[in-house]
Amino acid sequence: MGTMLQREALTEADYRGEQFAAHDRDLRGNHDLLALTRPDVIRRIHAEYLAAGADIVETNSFTATRIAQAEYGTADAAAAINRAAAAVARAACDDVESADRPRFVAGVIGPTSRTASISPSVDDPAYRNVTFAELVEAYGEAARSLLEGGADLLLVETIIDTLNAKAALYAIAEVFDNLGYRVPIMISGTITDRSGRLLSGQTAEAFWISVAHAQPLSIGLNCALGPDLLRQHVQDLSRTAAVSTSAHPNAGLPNDLGGYDLSPASMAEELGAWARDGLVNIVGGCCGTTPEHIAAIAAAVTGVRPREHPVLPAYTQLSGLEPFTVRPDSLFVNVGERTNVTGSRRFAKLILDNRFDDALEVARQQVDAGAQVLDVNFDEGLLDSEAAMTRFLRLIASEPAIARIPVMIDSSRWSVLEAGLKGLQGKGIVNSISLKEGEESFLAQARVVQRHGAAVVVMAFDEEGQADTAERKVDILARAYRMLVDEV
Numbered sequence: 001m002g003t004m005l006q007r008e009a010l011t012e013a014d015y016r017g018e019q020f021a022a023h024d025r026d027l028r029g030n031h032d033l034l035a036l037t038r039p040d041v042i043r044r045i046h047a048e049y050l051a052a053g054a055d056i057v058e059t060n061s062f063t064a065t066r067i068a069q070a071e072y073g074t075a076d077a078a079a080a081i082n083r084a085a086a087a088v089a090r091a092a093c094d095d096v097e098s099a100d101r102p103r104f105v106a107g108v109i110g111p112t113s114r115t116a117s118i119s120p121s122v123d124d125p126a127y128r129n130v131t132f133a134e135l136v137e138a139y140g141e142a143a144r145s146l147l148e149g150g151a152d153l154l155l156v157e158t159i160i161d162t163l164n165a166k167a168a169l170y171a172i173a174e175v176f177d178n179l180g181y182r183v184p185i186m187i188s189g190t191i192t193d194r195s196g197r198l199l200s201g202q203t204a205e206a207f208w209i210s211v212a213h214a215q216p217l218s219i220g221l222n223c224a225l226g227p228d229l230l231r232q233h234v235q236d237l238s239r240t241a242a243v244s245t246s247a248h249p250n251a252g253l254p255n256d257l258g259g260y261d262l263s264p265a266s267m268a269e270e271l272g273a274w275a276r277d278g279l280v281n282i283v284g285g286c287c288g289t290t291p292e293h294i295a296a297i298a299a300a301v302t303g304v305r306p307r308e309h310p311v312l313p314a315y316t317q318l319s320g321l322e323p324f325t326v327r328p329d330s331l332f333v334n335v336g337e338r339t340n341v342t343g344s345r346r347f348a349k350l351i352l353d354n355r356f357d358d359a360l361e362v363a364r365q366q367v368d369a370g371a372q373v374l375d376v377n378f379d380e381g382l383l384d385s386e387a388a389m390t391r392f393l394r395l396i397a398s399e400p401a402i403a404r405i406p407v408m409i410d411s412s413r414w415s416v417l418e419a420g421l422k423g424l425q426g427k428g429i430v431n432s433i434s435l436k437e438g439e440e441s442f443l444a445q446a447r448v449v450q451r452h453g454a455a456v457v458v459m460a461f462d463e464e465g466q467a468d469t470a471e472r473k474v475d476i477l478a479r480a481y482r483m484l485v486d487e488v
Contacts, residue, residue: 001060003260003288004045005031014038025073032064033074035085042085046092050103052291053298056284057093057103058155059085059146062110065138067130071113078138079145082107086149106186107151109142109168116163117200117397117425125398126356126391132422135167136174143168143175147183157188158223158286160199162210163425165189166453169214173451184217186282188246190224191233197321200425201400204233205240206319210427212241213453220246223286226253226262227270234279240323242312244281247274251288260288264296272300278307318406318455319426324372335408336371339363339392341380348380351388360395363402373429374402376420377410385411386419393423409454414445421452430454434461435480442480446488458484 015027017037027033035042046057063069064081074081086107093103114120114130121127143154154172159165165187176182189207192199198207208219219241221234227249234247249271252262271283283301285293316326326333339362341348350359363374374396378388389409396402408429409420417430433445433456449456458480460467467473 001045002031003290008041023073027072030072032061032081032085035060035081035088039084039088043088043092046089048291049294050092050096052295054294055103056106057089058106058108059089059151061085061108061146065112065142067112067114067138079141082142082145083149086146086151090150104152105150106153106155107146109139109154109156111158111160111164115161116167117161119398126394128394132167135164136171139168140171140175143172153184153186155186155188159189160192162198162200162202162207165211169211170451185214186218186246187211187216188220188222191221191230192224194229196233201321201403203322204236205323206321206426208237208241209317209319209323210425210453213450216243218244218246218282222248223250226250227267231274234274238279238307242309245307246282247280248284248286250286251293264293267293268296268300271297275301275304281307316455320406321400321404324406333373334371335373335375336366337375338366340375340377340410342377352382356391356395360399363396367402367405371405373406373408375408375410378416379411385413385416389416389420390423393420397425418448421454428454430456432457432459434459435463435476436461438463443483443487446484450488
């Protein structure tokens, strides 16, 4: 959409329209606003892509969250932008679809201008300029409005920070609960450079493990790179994800003027080869992609057999910045427990003395010594345990050598566990929940854990107390297992 809008040579007055005539800031460049002020332009561009052979068009709503729109002073227009963006895309699809060939509107939810895993301050790695709760609120408003406008599915895309994406998926799940129905979700991350990682440090496989709990229609990659540099990472997802895979790369890398030079024929040749090699189910283009590119890509994949979803073994999969899979031949999993105030006097003293940077060295030593999972516990009466958990997890996120392994959030207090869940980019472990307070509490906590995408340790407690025999342990845990599998 951005490439085509640049061709339109729109003026600031086009962006402003009558609705924002008195607005006190320059609105040029706020492309999403055009769904309200120049819907005719947006509809015409959608029509061009549909005529070229697109089956799915993305709403013009990449920055239409309250957080991102605040930079233009238009935060209060976020919901209206999303509704209008979905409605204009739906109208364009209605013009051309038929019973034999439906067309679909993907309601786009972008990354926002703020990141939950990365500090904007080089002097304070634990600082964040947005909270998980703020992201959930903003994403929820966007998702709800896109559906109200007529979106057929939701696309969380150009993900540079998986914790932001997890907030979006959490918000979407809440929206579905409130509406009483759900639509398909597409998830698409962005490998930012030749390192093969998202901006927040995750590999493609770790990214997939972190968001798989959302049970998406597809997982994929888009933006930043051209198809030549993206293929390896799409191949990683194709190998590890038992859902459809998608790819909409840029038309090459940007040139010195910010344009894109990869021709439609060259891009189609690359993506056609991916399809023939069984790597993808859904293909398209991102920055620099014109209707001519889409026409060439559509022709290149016509008649190609779609990728078959792999049948994968049901292993426990966790992730930090990197994936960690527990297989039958994995032997014991080494859990580093020195970052636990109840198990390490040294760590407890460092935390109580507010020496978090020194405490971080304890975590580094655990990883260097071979820990495959890092247990983090702040259950100390003199501590603000929620704040300590939040701060320490943010510091871990700033240290790739530590953050590469999964984290086990360890507490006897649910509020501390929940604070930890809001700070984990990867798929961690909650330690623990139990049936001690009854089935209703157990199920409520389990659903929150699942919605955050974490694994969980279940303790052998029930309403009568701790299991004191092998038979009681088996009975309690079998009961808990069936509830988790059948009811959550």
